[in-house]
Amino acid sequence: MSAQHVEHVEMTGHIVDSLLLPKVLDAILSRGGRYHIETLRLGQRQDDPSFVRLEVRADAAEQLETILADIHPHGAVPAQSGDCGTVPADIAGAYPDGFYCSTNFRTQVKLAGDWVDVEGQEMDCGIVVDPTGTAARCVPMTAVKTGDHVLVGRQGTRVFPPEAEMRRHELFEFMASPVSSERPKAVSVREIAAAIRKTRAAGDKVLAVLGPAVVHTGGGELVAKMVRDGFINVLFAGNALATHDMEQAFYGTSLGVSLDQGLPTVEGHEHHLRTINRIRRIGGIRKSVETGRLTSGIMYECVLRDVPFVLAGSIRDDGPLPEVVTDMLAAQDAMRRLVPGVGFCLMVATTLHSIAVGNLLPAWVKVACVDISPATVTKLMDRGTTQTVGIVSDAEPFLRSLAAELERGGT
Numbered sequence: 001m002s003a004q005h006v007e008h009v010e011m012t013g014h015i016v017d018s019l020l021l022p023k024v025l026d027a028i029l030s031r032g033g034r035y036h037i038e039t040l041r042l043g044q045r046q047d048d049p050s051f052v053r054l055e056v057r058a059d060a061a062e063q064l065e066t067i068l069a070d071i072h073p074h075g076a077v078p079a080q081s082g083d084c085g086t087v088p089a090d091i092a093g094a095y096p097d098g099f100y101c102s103t104n105f106r107t108q109v110k111l112a113g114d115w116v117d118v119e120g121q122e123m124d125c126g127i128v129v130d131p132t133g134t135a136a137r138c139v140p141m142t143a144v145k146t147g148d149h150v151l152v153g154r155q156g157t158r159v160f161p162p163e164a165e166m167r168r169h170e171l172f173e174f175m176a177s178p179v180s181s182e183r184p185k186a187v188s189v190r191e192i193a194a195a196i197r198k199t200r201a202a203g204d205k206v207l208a209v210l211g212p213a214v215v216h217t218g219g220g221e222l223v224a225k226m227v228r229d230g231f232i233n234v235l236f237a238g239n240a241l242a243t244h245d246m247e248q249a250f251y252g253t254s255l256g257v258s259l260d261q262g263l264p265t266v267e268g269h270e271h272h273l274r275t276i277n278r279i280r281r282i283g284g285i286r287k288s289v290e291t292g293r294l295t296s297g298i299m300y301e302c303v304l305r306d307v308p309f310v311l312a313g314s315i316r317d318d319g320p321l322p323e324v325v326t327d328m329l330a331a332q333d334a335m336r337r338l339v340p341g342v343g344f345c346l347m348v349a350t351t352l353h354s355i356a357v358g359n360l361l362p363a364w365v366k367v368a369c370v371d372i373s374p375a376t377v378t379k380l381m382d383r384g385t386t387q388t389v390g391i392v393s394d395a396e397p398f399l400r401s402l403a404a405e406l407e408r409g410g411t
Contacts, residue, residue, distance in 0.1 A: 004057070004059065005057065005059070005061050006055060006057050006064075007055075007056050007078060008038070008053060008055055008056070008078065008079035008080070009053070009056055009077060009078055010051070010052065010053050010054075010077060010078075010079045011024065011051070011052050011054075011075050011076050011077075012049055012050070012075075014049065014050065015050050016042065018161070020161055021050075021052060024054070024071045024074050027070040027071050027074070028056055028067055028071065031058075031063065031066055031067045031070060032058070032059070032063060033056055033057060033063065033067045034057045034058075035054050035055065035057070036054065036055040037052060037053075037054055038053045038055055039051065039052065040053075054076070056068070056071075068154065069154070072154055072159060073159050073161065074161055075159055075161050077157070077158040077159075078154075078155070081155065081156055081158070082110065082156055083111060083112065083113065083156045084100075084109040084110055084111065084129070084136075084153075084155055085151070085152050085153055085156065086129050086149040086150055086151055086152060087099075087149075087152050088147050088149060088150070089144050089145065089146055089147060089148040092145055092146045093141065093142050093144055094141060095126045095141060095144060099126045099150055099151065099152055100126065100127055100154060100157060101124065101125075101126070102121070102122060102123060102124065102125045102127055103123050103363075104121060104361065104384060104385070105121070105159045105161055105363045106121060106160040106363070106364065107121060107127070107157065107159050108157070108160075109129070109151065109157050110156035110157075111133050111134060111136070111156075112134075115158070116134070116135060118136050118137060118138060119135065119137035120137045120138045120139075120340075121362040121363075122138045122359070122360055122362065123359055123384050124359060124384075125139055125140050125141070126138070126139055126140075126141065126144065126150050126151065127139070127150070127151040127157075128144070128148045128149060128150055128151070129149040129150075130149075131149065136151070140332070142329055161363075162363045162364060162386075185391065185397075186401065188391050189391075189398065189401040189402050189405050192346070192368050192391075193402055193405035193406050194409070195344055195366060195368070196231055196344055196406065200230065200231065202343060204342065204343025204344070205233040205234055205341045205342045205343060206233050206234070206344050206345075206346065207232075207233070207338075207339075207342045207344070207345040207346070207357075208223070208232045208234070208235050208236070208345075208346050208347075208348070209237070209347040209348070209353050209354055209357045210235065210236075210237045210298075210347075210349065210353075211240070211348065211350025211351075211353065212238075212240035212243075212350075213394075213395050214241065214348055214395045214396075214399070215244040215254045215298075216244065216254050216255060216257075217349075217394055217396035218259055218396045219348075219395045219396040219400070220244075220245050220297060220298055221297075222399040222400055222402075222403045223298050223399060224296070224297055224300070224301045225403055226399075226402075226403060226406065227301040227302055227307055228301050229406065231406055232307065232346075233307060234307065234308055234338050234342065235298070235302055235307060235308070235309035235310075236309070236310050236338075237311055237312075237350075238311060238312055238313070238317070238324070238350075239313060239321055239324045240317075241311075241350075242298075242321055242323070243272050243276055243318070243319070243321060245298045245299050246275050246285070246294060246297060247271050247272050247275040248297060249294055249295065249296045249300065250271070250275055250278065250294075251265075251268070251274075251275070253265055253271050255268075255269075255271075255272065256268025256269045256271050256272070272318065276320065276321055277319075278293075279321055280319065280322055283322070284321075284323055285299050285321065285322070286303050286323075289303040308338055310334045310338065311323050311324045311325065312325055312328075312335070312353070313325055313326035313327075313328075313331065332356075332360070335356075335360055336360055339360055339362075339365075342361070343365060343366070344365065344366050344368075345357065345361060345365055345366070345368070346368050347367065347369040347370065348395050348398070348399065349371055349395040350371075351371070351375075351376045354371075354376060354380050355379060355380055355385075358380050358383065358385030359383065359385070361385065361387075363386070363387050364387070367385060367388040367389070368389055368390075368391065369389070369390045369391070370390070370391045370395065371392070371393075372393065373392075374390065377390030
């Protein structure tokens with residue numbers, strides 16, 4: 001091993017059966033580095049952690065730095081780790097150069113010799129250390145204030161990849177691949193129903209991220225029933241989902257098409273805009289329910305059951321509805337406030353909202369993504385939400401099966 005730039009790293013946990021160690025070794029070699037396994041202690045039982053200490057060498061300092069950056073998300077941390085380093089933010093709304101970029105995996109930083117969990121875990125953020133030096137949290141770029149102590153470099157940081165997920169001892173054990181297009185849908189639906197019931201039994205919240213196709217395909221009442229029965233506790237959507245849900249309540253149509261007959265109605269193309277206008281004249285969705293003018297649907301049940309929702313706006317929105325958050329950053333912050341306590345996320349028929357919400361979720365929140373296109377799940381995973389499993393299905397058939405399975409299983 002003639003390479004002159006050296007770093008010693010350590011890994012602890014289920015690093016063999018989760019394939020973390022092979023991934024680290026492959027990353028070192030693929031970047032042109034070398035490694036030597038100095039210590040390897042394998043766990044004797046299935047639940048016992050393993051430990052490895054590696055010597056990593058490279059021909060150049062930049063090459064070694066690249067290797068260390070690649071293996072850090074897999075749980076490889078420097079063997080000699082002091083406290084993390086911070087630099088005061090010199091301007092608001094931007095991190096200092098060299099800032100540490102967070103992942104959605106559980107992360108700890110070393111403060112005054114102690115490892116401390118980073119709060120508000122989220123991918124693609126910086127980490128700000130409390131002025132007292134006793135706490136740290138993920139902070140989005142736009143929320144950085146001048147003088148914030150922003151973490152720089154990887155010194156004094158460690159990441160805990162989701163080993164249990166890789167070992168498939170937890171939810172979604174039925175999935176052999178991230179996208180289930182061949183497996184019987186009934187098997188997938190049973191497992192998702194079980195995950196929802198398990199989440200509720202643990203006192204955690206179920207988050208639904210829904211697109212307007214939920215209503216277009218006739219699944220609106222099924223979702224409303226899930227809200228009514230307590231299986232959906234938070235809703236993220238856009239102007240279209242809420243509009244067409246309430247269009248159905250007012251006119252029995254979605255995009256002007258009768259949901260009973262499947263045929264366009266006379267002047268039905270106006271229904272969505274008339275729905276928005278009616279809600280705006282009343283003063284909003286909640287007031288429409290309180291005054292008795294909105295009496296059914298997803299939004300009705302959310303208001304009636306006090307289920308919080310965030311409707312995030314889009315450049316293409318008509319109206320929009322009064323509750324729609326048209327400021328992108330404000331919508332993100334509104335979603336962030338509702339993420340704590342979420343234990344399971346169900347995404348149905350919405351590519352952009354699914355990716356956006358996936359970016360906000362920590363890796364330990366299990367995600368099921370249902371879409372007619374496998375590309376939606378692929379895009380979601382490619383952007384870092386690797387805890388996702390996908391089901392290729394139209395919205396209504398899936399929701400009908402899921403609602404039936406949840407009813408059979410009880411609460």
